[in-house]
Amino acid sequence: MSWLPTLPILDWGRRYDRATLVSDGVAALIVTIMLIPQSLAYALLAGLPAEVGLYASVAPLLLYALLGTSSALAVGPVAVASLMTATAIGGLGSSFAVGTPAYWQAAITLAFVSGLMLLAMGLFKLGFLANFLSHSVISGFISASALIIAASQMKTLMGVSASGHDLLELLTALVAQAPHTHLLTLGIGVAAMVWLFWTRRQLKPLLRRWGLGPLLADVVAKAGPVAAIAVTTGLTWALDWQQSGVKVVGSIPQGLPPLTLPSLDMALWRELAMPALLIGVVGFVESVSVGQTLAAKRRERITPDQELVALGASNVGAALTGGFPVTGGFSRSVVNFDAGARTPAAGVYTAVGILLASLLLTPALYFLPQATLAATIVVAVLSLVDLGILARTWAYSKADFAAVAATLLATLATGVETGLMVGVGVSLALHLWRSSRPHIAEVGLVPGTEHYRNVQRHAVRTSERLVSLRVDESLYFANARVLEDRINDAVAQHPAMVHLVLQCSAINDIDASALESLEAIAHRLKEAGIALSLSEVKGPVMDRLQTTHFLKDQVHSVHLTHHQAVMALAPETLG
Amino acid sequence: MSWLPTLPILDWGRRYDRATLVSDGVAALIVTIMLIPQSLAYALLAGLPAEVGLYASVAPLLLYALLGTSSALAVGPVAVASLMTATAIGGLGSSFAVGTPAYWQAAITLAFVSGLMLLAMGLFKLGFLANFLSHSVISGFISASALIIAASQMKTLMGVSASGHDLLELLTALVAQAPHTHLLTLGIGVAAMVWLFWTRRQLKPLLRRWGLGPLLADVVAKAGPVAAIAVTTGLTWALDWQQSGVKVVGSIPQGLPPLTLPSLDMALWRELAMPALLIGVVGFVESVSVGQTLAAKRRERITPDQELVALGASNVGAALTGGFPVTGGFSRSVVNFDAGARTPAAGVYTAVGILLASLLLTPALYFLPQATLAATIVVAVLSLVDLGILARTWAYSKADFAAVAATLLATLATGVETGLMVGVGVSLALHLWRSSRPHIAEVGLVPGTEHYRNVQRHAVRTSERLVSLRVDESLYFANARVLEDRINDAVAQHPAMVHLVLQCSAINDIDASALESLEAIAHRLKEAGIALSLSEVKGPVMDRLQTTHFLKDQVHSVHLTHHQAVMALAPETLG
Structure with a gap:
């Protein structure tokens, strides 16, 4: 393997044919339908305008298609990285308030710094560093982050304001605000959640029983979130719910992703360095683990150091086109794989789909209730919560249990950054403790x-x-x-x-x-x-x-x- | 072994006889003569009044004699712990300026907190934690500390003011002050240093050739520093050098060590926690290594967890009697052993000797030039510098070399606390890196x-x-x-x-x-x-x-x- 990064596209591009084009195209359609609401929702979760989610879904997909080694990984905004972005910029102080241009600029800079770090790790073959984030720590961290994200969406579902970066802060604020719950907003959110859980679990089998072909049933079922958006947006417009106090997404600028530059303020870079590293490494570990799982099913092989280069370039690309930190998403990659994506070209077609949406679709989203997007997030993240890992590690190894439990509790109690560092610290300390007492x-x-x-x-x-x-x-x-x-x-x-x-x-x-x-x-x-x-x-x-x-x-x-x-x-x- | 600390004195006290008394007494005499100038000098190095060095040499010796397991370890102020004390309190801010009661109080508190930590480690059998301070790290750290201490004494030898906690700061300040060098002070200091190096290397063989018995030759040779003090003090008094600008120790209060209490300000405890831990652990590792070397020569055995209890109690004792952080000194313990100390009772006799000195001798030290004490320190610490460790570890293992070199350079460049933490960090990182690439x-x-x-x-x-x-x-x-x-x-x-x-x-x-x-x-x-x-x-x-x-x-x-x-x-x- 040469020191220079390779271009995997030179390999699969040569073998591209019409059957592959059809497979990739269908997968891209399904993933695009799934990504539009998710992108908007994760941008809001990160404290950014909704359209930034669309911006962050174009350039990264194209760059990953060029540089990545997984045929099915779909790159873009994901829940945990969005939460970590909000935490990182929230920690910068009052000159970076949510909604200000400074906040967006900081998110762009975070993606840029994180991307540079991943690129450097890839070029210097430092991918092994990610091995120190053990499976136990990652499991505990993802579950805790998902719980924090779900809690953070409650305020939008209830139509109140509340903020916090850990579970206790969030729950305290929510309890205090409970009397001010906006019932219509809550109704929209709960209805959307019930619908989303139902389409996720039951719609596809039902459609098959009604005689739809498997592919069509899949496309229709995956469109569940889109239907939720269309229906709640239509009702809000028709019944003038905005006047009744339902918060909507509002006007989203129409057009191509803007060309942007990160801040070059070195003091800001220094403050963002640790969050950028954590976001990058967590995203890399998640991406590689999804990528390896999917690759093994087709007896393919992914190259971790090349993945670092691809994810690094994706984040730099996001930063230069108005986006925020991105990585390979678990559910969208599985959907992409199941829908038949055969090459990274599927990612290119998805990017085109998102681009068309941001050019044409955004005016139609003015009356989209924020509660609908919150419902989308809650349903997506609850599938990431895996508390069974506590029981499984308890049975196998008390040290691994301790690492999972420490990460989970520290993340819930103190937020994502401290939680992750506590987890890594505890797992390393336990390893050192064991090796310091040789048998x-x-x-x-x-x-x-x-x-x-x-x-x-x-x-x-x-x-x-x-x-x-x-x-x-x-x-x-x-x-x-x-x-x-x-x-x-x-x-x-x-x-x-x-x-x-x-x-x-x-x-x-x-x-x-x-x-x-x-x-x-x-x-x-x-x-x-x-x-x-x-x-x-x-x-x-x-x-x-x-x-x-x-x-x-x-x-x-x-x-x-x-x-x-x-x-x-x-x-x-x-x- | 029971959970409760043991009292080794119950063991050796039962077998105490007249021959042992004579051996211990002679050793105590030699060590007392050696300790008086050292104690004064190390107190000044720590930024404290000279008499504090005497205070810190009484209670710790008594408590170690009661609780310690080494028959030859001599506990008291040592060079590296004194430097670390100065660095720790120097980092507390302007309300703890050198010479103020607040500074002394902080030193007392530092000894107290450090002592409590050592006691806790001993009672909970956590001595294994000290194993993470590898031999390579300790070697690099001690050598770098000794160089910083030697550099810090140059200002006293030159009769100028300069301050700094790392080598670069100190050398920059010294170069700037060089034109203001006080030549008479420099002359006293250089003469004392030459004398001390000569007595250390050449006096004892010379005395033996002159026909003195081995024991008497030893006592006279060990009195070299005392002679330097007596002569320079006498000359300063007779020739009125103080009027010419030679800085002297000045009036030292006569009397028993005072009873003191540590500050109970928890904010101060929190700020001193990390330095207290580092001072305690470094002192413990050094003490145990000296103690084990000496014990092996007599086929005795020392118990690390009991040593933690003994050193912890010694530091608490120092804190309650006006002292500052203490530990087992290398050179004085070797001297004690060579002079024939058979039981910890030798420490008791040494304590009595120091007590008599602080009751009777202090008025005679008014005209003692500070440059003489600086010369004592320089000669003592230069024997701790072992740059050969770089060549030896280079030959055996590049990873160990990297740990030594990183500790040495980081300590010289950033001071003792950061240097030590860098060393521990580098050695752990290298270990993890190696174990992450299994053969x-x-x-x-x-x-x-x-x-x-x-x-x-x-x-x-x-x-x-x-x-x-x-x-x-x-x-x-x-x-x-x-x-x-x-x-x-x-x-x-x-x-x-x-x-x-x-x-x-x-x-x-x-x-x-x-x-x-x-x-x-x-x-x-x-x-x-x-x-x-x-x-x-x-x-x-x-x-x-x-x-x-x-x-x-x-x-x-x-x-x-x-x-x-x-x-x-x-x-x-x-x-």
């Missing part, structure tokens, strides 16, 4: 084999003169002292010991601090009349030890296999 | 044995039908994806493969994220017509896998030894 087992010979296992778990042969310890972890600064303690204990327990053999099959590395500990151990063993030997030292570890005083002067002998060590030093073990 | 080797049978080694390093037998991979690291979120990639590569390289066996001898843990990866791997292998088996799964890992869908439904077979797996699945490997 060290005394082993003996399994009769009839050349194999050595834990004396506490197997019936094995041992000798009083030779003690075998197997160290189940690489030795580094945080666990070297534990080895010293364990060996001191072994010396105290085995008064007849004259040989100590460390079975090093699980030691992949010995750092300089651990080497000092080994030297101290060897020195003390020598004074107690015990010779230290090593067995099954791995190649890379041996290469490094060759240069040391420890191996030359302090180790009695080194053996290829543990059995050879025992046969040479204490043959009586064989019986 | 995975394809292995084959070593002919004539039942042992399997890396095909790239050994002449081994393999089969086209069965591929054996040995994973050299526990599987967790940060490295699970690497395993997926490596297995995909192996599948591509071996078209005839029908069995893949993972040799799990080095896998000590599989977390929930890694389990998901294994499930994905097994799923993909199955679709490619390859059966996944495991060998040499460790007991604790097997216990956990037993509960999973992965082991029940996706794994073809599990074998006790890798050889058994190969014999069962591909016996042709044996030839």
Whole structure:
């Protein structure tokens, strides 16, 4: 693989034919119908004018089609990144109030900085950094974010004002505002939600029973949100509900996405750096995980470092065309895949569809109630909540449970940024804690084999003169002292010991601090009349030890296999 | 070991006899002579009145004698903790200016908070946390701190004012002040330094050649700093150098250490929490390492968690008697040990000596030039600088070198607190980076044995039908994806493969994220017509896998030894 980013389009473009065009076109139609309300809704969630959602759905789709390696990933505004955008800009202070040009400019800058970071990670092959966001942390984070988003939409559904970036703030504000609930708005919102849940679960089977073909049934069912929008918009216009206090989307400028530039204020960049990184990395991890799931179904393969480049370019593209942070969406990608998208060209056709909508459709959305969009968001995000992960990790591993629970609670209690950092911190701390307490087992010979296992778990042969310890972890600064303690204990327990053999099959590395500990151990063993030997030292570890005083002067002998060590030093073990 | 702290004095006190009394007494005399100038000098380094150094040398010695497990550790003010104290209080703002009662009160509070933290770590057996401060980081940190301290003393030696908490600030200020150097002060300082270096290196051998007994030669040589103080004080008094502009220590209150209380201002505690933790942990790591080195020479054993209790109590004791943060000093402990201290009672006698000095000696120190104390500090700290660690770690491990170099440079460039945190951060990041890229080797049978080694390093037998991979690291979120990639590569390289066996001898843990990866791997292998088996799964890992869908439904077979797996699945490997 060359250092330069590749252009996957050169590969699939060559094989493009008419059947692929039809598949991609149908998928694009379905995704476009689904994306229009979602884009508007997520822009409002991010605190931006509704049309910004459409702007953010054009250039990113085109750039991802050019650079991405997944044939089905659909890029655009998503719920969690929109919430994180609102939190990031909300934290900048009063000169960035919602609705001001400064707020929009900050969102553009956030997308730009986030895009540059992803591009840099891709070009320098730093995609592995995303591995530190464990599956447990991501699960807890997404569920908590979805709950916060759902709570944040309640104010729009109730027709009141309330704000907050964590669950407690939001719920407190909502309870205080409950007496001022606007009942007509609430009615529209609840009706839309019920309709959306019903179309999502029941409409498609019903249409099939009524005799529609599977493809048509799918298109009609996916149009459920569009129908909700059309009906509530029509009623609001016809019955003049705006006069009764129902908040509507209002006038949306008609036209192409504008060309925009990010702010070049370095103080702003510095403030947005951490949110930009978090939004970028969370979006990348989600995209790659959706992309890999879909790719595996077709035995295709996606390249994480190339995905970083594609998502980075998509965000830079969003920033230059008036948009805000984007990433690969879960539900739209699955819809795209199920609807038959075969190549990234489906994304190009979707972009054209959105472009036509922003050119032609926006005047028709003047009377669209904001409560309808809030209902769209609530239904979309509730499918992201997976509290079952708590039970599953509890059953498998308490440490993973702790990471999930800490992320979930911290995100609910303190908002997305702190929550995510707490999650990463807790999962790393738990990993370090475990590796700082290495498992060290005394082993003996399994009769009839050349194999050595834990004396506490197997019936094995041992000798009083030779003690075998197997160290189940690489030795580094945080666990070297534990080895010293364990060996001191072994010396105290085995008064007849004259040989100590460390079975090093699980030691992949010995750092300089651990080497000092080994030297101290060897020195003390020598004074107690015990010779230290090593067995099954791995190649890379041996290469490094060759240069040391420890191996030359302090180790009695080194053996290829543990059995050879025992046969040479204490043959009586064989019986 | 019980949960309650133990009282080591109950053990050694019972065996105390006359010979031990003499040994301890002589050691105490030598250490007292050494400690008086050091204590005064380190108090000035911490920005405190000189007598505070004496106060901090009494109660801590008594409490450590009661609670500590090392027979030779001498506790009191030390150079690095004094520098860290000055940095911590210097960062509190203008209401804590040097020389004010608020500054002293903050130092007392710092010792108190640091002591409470150490006590808590000891009582909750959290001593293992200190293991995360690797030897490489500590080495780089101590060397850099010593250079900063030496630079900070230059202003006193030159008789000018200059301040700063990192090397660049200090050197810039010194260069600016160089034209105002007070030549008489500089002359006193340089003469004292030359004398001190000479007595440290050459005086004792010379005295032995002159026929003095080894003990007397030692006492006289250790009195070098006292002689420097006596001579420069006498000259300053006789020649009225104070009138010529030589700064002197001035009047030191005569009397017992005062009883003091820490501030109970919680805002101050919060600001001092991080410095208190760093001072406590650095002091603990240094103390334990000195204590263990000395204990090993006598085949004694020190208990790290009990040391935390002892050092914590010493710092609380310092805080209640007008002192500032203390810990076990390297040079004074070595001197104590070499001079024959056999039990912690030597510390009690030293405390009595310091107490007598603070009662009787302080008026005689009025004309002591500050430059003499600065010379004492420079000579003491330069012995802590060990830049050879850079060459040694470079030869052994580039990662350790990076940790040392990062700590050294960050400490020199940004001061002690940031430097230490950078060091810990870099060493943890390097560890995580390495463990996120596990070594995975394809292995084959070593002919004539039942042992399997890396095909790239050994002449081994393999089969086209069965591929054996040995994973050299526990599987967790940060490295699970690497395993997926490596297995995909192996599948591509071996078209005839029908069995893949993972040799799990080095896998000590599989977390929930890694389990998901294994499930994905097994799923993909199955679709490619390859059966996944495991060998040499460790007991604790097997216990956990037993509960999973992965082991029940996706794994073809599990074998006790890798050889058994190969014999069962591909016996042709044996030839």
